[in-house]
Amino acid sequence: MKKEVKKITKSKKANPKEEKPRIKGEAKAYSFFQDVFDVVRQIPKGRATSYGAVANYIGTKLSARMVGWAMNSAHIAKPKVPAHRVVNRNGMLTGRHHFPTPTMMEELLVKEKIKVKDNTIVDFEKIFWDPAQELTL
DNA sequence: GCATTGACGAAGG
DNA sequence: CCCTTCGCCAATG
Numbered sequence: 001m002k003k004e005v006k007k008i009t010k011s012k013k014a015n016p017k018e019e020k021p022r023i024k025g026e027a028k029a030y031s032f033f034q035d036v037f038d039v040v041r042q043i044p045k046g047r048a049t050s051y052g053a054v055a056n057y058i059g060t061k062l063s064a065r066m067v068g069w070a071m072n073s074a075h076i077a078k079p080k081v082p083a084h085r086v087v088n089r090n091g092m093l094t095g096r097h098h099f100p101t102p103t104m105m106e107e108l109l110v111k112e113k114i115k116v117k118d119n120t121i122v123d124f125e126k127i128f129w130d131p132a133q134e135l136t137l
Numbered sequence: 138g139c140a141t142t143g144a145c146g147a148a149g150g
Numbered sequence: 151c152c153c154t155t156c157g158c159c160a161a162t163g
Contacts, residue, residue: 050145052146060159061146062146062159063146064146065144065145065146065157066143066145066158066160067145068143068144069142069143069159069160070160072143072144083144086144088145089146089147094145095144
């Protein structure tokens with residue numbers, strides 16, 4: 001149950017319509033959407049990262065949810081964002097259901113020599129790629 | 138304008 | 151050790 005924990009809901013829009021997937025080319029107003037996409041695109045093959053790591057790199061580590069939410073627009077973003085390389089901190093392919101086909105995500109991972117077992121990346125910590133660590137911002 | 142939800146994460150029981 | 155709960159930020163109904 002959700003209970004009425006938060007009834008206030010800040011709902012204060014910090015960013016005015018910055019992300020507009022409908023418009024192509026003139027998306028100058030960068031937002032965490034673009035940041036997430038950019039970071040995810042820089043994930044080397046055979047590697048994977050977690051939403052929390054990406055969020056941490058961007059600075060919104062406290063809200064790893066936003067990363068996942070942003071990935072919802074990833075399938076609209078171009079060039080295509082390798083969202084299959086982004087999983088939760090458990091290494092579980094939680095977002096596989098959002099792909100064109102639920103099997104596409106693990107198939108892509110397997111193609112990159114990433115072992116997937118029971119919807120979870122094997123040796124996730126080994127192939128883990130931390131943008132904040134690798135990119136050294 | 139308020140309540141609910143979400144491809145998460147960390148902490149508490 | 152497994153399950154439940156809170157926190158975050160933005161969007162959508």
